[in-house]
Amino acid sequence: MASKAIKFLEANTSESPSRFVEDAAWRKENANWLRWSRQLAITLIGYMQDNRLKRADLATKLGVSPQYVSKLLSGTENLSFKSVANIEEKLGISCMAIS
Numbered sequence: 001m002a003s004k005a006i007k008f009l010e011a012n013t014s015e016s017p018s019r020f021v022e023d024a025a026w027r028k029e030n031a032n033w034l035r036w037s038r039q040l041a042i043t044l045i046g047y048m049q050d051n052r053l054k055r056a057d058l059a060t061k062l063g064v065s066p067q068y069v070s071k072l073l074s075g076t077e078n079l080s081f082k083s084v085a086n087i088e089e090k091l092g093i094s095c096m097a098i099s
Contacts, residue, residue: 033078036079036096037075037076037078039095039096040072040096041075055073084096
C-alpha cells in the first residue's frame, strides 16, 4: 500500500518532463547579462517604491505597456544600452554604474 505522500505525488505528476537542467544551463550561460538585468529590475522596484508607483504608472512614465514593465521587473530581459539609457532619461535616474 502506497503512502499518502506517494499517492499525492503520483496524482500530481506533470505530463511534461522537467526542464530544470536546461534552465540551469541557460542561466549559467547567460549569467553576465542576467546580473545587469536583475540590477536594473532592483533599481526600478526601488524607484517605484520611492515614488509610490504601480506597474501601470511606471509604464505610462516610460511610454511602454504594463506587460513590458513586467518583463523589465522580472530581471530576465536582455536590454540594449540604448534601452537602458532611454529608461534612465525618462525617469531621471541612473540604472547602471560604470566603474
